Amino acid sequence: MMIRSVRTYSSSISNAAVFPSGSTVFSLIQPTGKIHLGNYLGALSNWRDISNDERNSESRFIFGTADLHALTSVTDPAKLKNSRREAIASLIAAGIDPERSIIYHQSSIAEHSQLSWILTCLTSMGALNRMTQWKSKAKVEETDSIFGDEILGKTKAGVLCYPVLQAADILLYKSTHVPVGDDQAQHLELCRNIASIFNSTYKSNFFPMPKSLFTANKKIMSLRSSEKKMSKSDVDQNGCLYITESPDQIAKKLRKATTDSIQGRLYFDPEERPGVSNLINIVSGLTRKSVEDTVKDLEYMRSHKQLKDLVTDLIVEEFKDQRLVYEELMKDVSYIDQIADRGAEKAKKIASVNMRAVEKLIGLD
Template sequence: MSCLRTSRYVSTAGLLTTTRAYTSPSSSIQELNRYDNLPSNSRVFSLIQPTGRIHLGNYLGAVKSWRTLSNSNPDSEFLFGIADLHAFTSYKPAAELKDNRYQAIASLLAGGLDTTKCTLYFQSSVPEHSELNWYLTCMTSMGQLNRMTQWKSKAQQSQNSSITDEKVMESTKAGVFCYPALQAADILLYRATHVPVGDDQSQHLELCRNIAKSFNNTYNVNYFPLPKTLLTPAKKILSLKNPEKKMSKSDPVQASCVYVTDSPEDIQLKIRKATTDSIQGAWSFDPVTRPGVSNLINIISGLTNESIEETVASIQHLKDHKSLKDYVAKLIIDEFHDKRQLYDELLKNRDYLDSVCKQGRDKARELASVNIGDIKSIVGMD
């Protein structure tokens, strides 16, 4: 599979060199069976929201994948960070937001991200994100944003809701409605070729590609590559108490969520109380009829790097639900043991966290400032 990165836009003696508009690749989704099969010279970009300490779903869905990708592909470039501008779409007291931002950085470092192999920074520390967001928002129709489904969830509206409904309009903040345009700006600012995201963000990546195509066609340039959605092996981790919904820090039932910072005793207790079923006999992966057991199998698969099929085969010796839960709890405890200790140490050293973020900011801005300069030249804002 060929790399999607295009040659840099060229500006010489005030004259812009343009090429034909970018055309879409045959597939916008790449599924990695192995972490080391990225095309050479790819640029991978992803952000995580600062919701404080990370939970098992965050770790398997983002942090572990980011670590493995950046460690396995030395000839590619990786930019990872904290989406604190996105976090501003819902109110948090200033002190809480600041603490959450530090906890998120500490979690990524404790999770094993190596800053010699990736750029790690706060989104808000690179103002080019906001500048490109404005240009792209002006090019994005209300209809495109209205068709996105996540703003409806965030605004606590039904999936049949429309922003044209007066009650919906009055109760929905503009930032919640428009944030997919900022998400596109985040990605396109660095001309990323691949974006690892969960299934729930695939719709936003398609919008991002549409915005990139619209920009390229409008200005008759070949500037933005069309980023591929990168589906990594980790699957969505569900609530331990209600495996019909995603594991989430906001869940009022705290036993539904395992955190990297949980003690071994807390992890054992939460897994022991996890919802399963009463089916006896061989273990099977069936999210419809056995959602609780399937969620535990997903967790094992994510921690051991085995496929679902391999995982199911490997647990057949476990004789009952207690044995399965004990096995899952031990895997999580072993995985998080060193990370929990490192996380605690990092949070006590904010000077070190500040130095990491400053280094990442400077690296990100070096690239962002060049690209925003090109973009301003293209649109006539130079």
């Protein structure tokens, strides 16, 4: 299949992180359907920049779908199958090159689950209980404990043990760097603790301590409510902007974006001006400039309409090629499956070697 080439991003490459030769950079994305602006600025644009940078040609990049993790919330088989393909199409449309990076489905590699069980046997219930994300998924308070009878009864084991599988994902490839958002920092710290426990238990230095690679872009909030992150599950879908939307749809959502009643100069203040600050964050992410430099660039503006028009133009231009590539890919899902299968073959070669080494260390060889 011939697909339209996604334009290069030379202006952003110079700002991309550079890794020591031989590094392994790993991250997965939830297969929850089409990618929105928050996903793109918070993860995909960064993945593209670092993996396409020639200075990182001696490093390995592994990206894919966290489809095993999706089982904690998705129960419709047809929906999951389609969402997995949409996620792969989104990665490629965003500019991640399957010839330079491994792109695959997590579930294609059985070693993920195998290593997860081994690491689960080394992880304390207390450590899992201290994680905050399972509480969000289980819709309980941050101060609640898994050991309460009511919470224990309604919380699925997969939700509680999610961070161990996440650690196995990372450690299976002996990853050295993991691009993460602020909300995943706690999970990566647990991953390092689990790696340390394994190395200590089996008197080895087998697993490296993966480093967090925080994205330069801040969290992108809903266009309609600056109190919550942009999300596909938002009841008000005017607050969530997808990379597949048409210019007219993008313009319509930006016209409805929440700002404030303050007139005159635009400035960045998430507490006093959350809506305006969210739009400034979006401009910062799309132009690959710091918030400070972005505010300087916007000094001439005196109205919310000017800012919304600029954001609209930037998003339309950024996603113009991506939308077309995504549409072409989704017309030929067999091509998407081929890319995922080729990526799985490459991932399997790494995973199987590392898994045999783990088995030898723990006495299962």
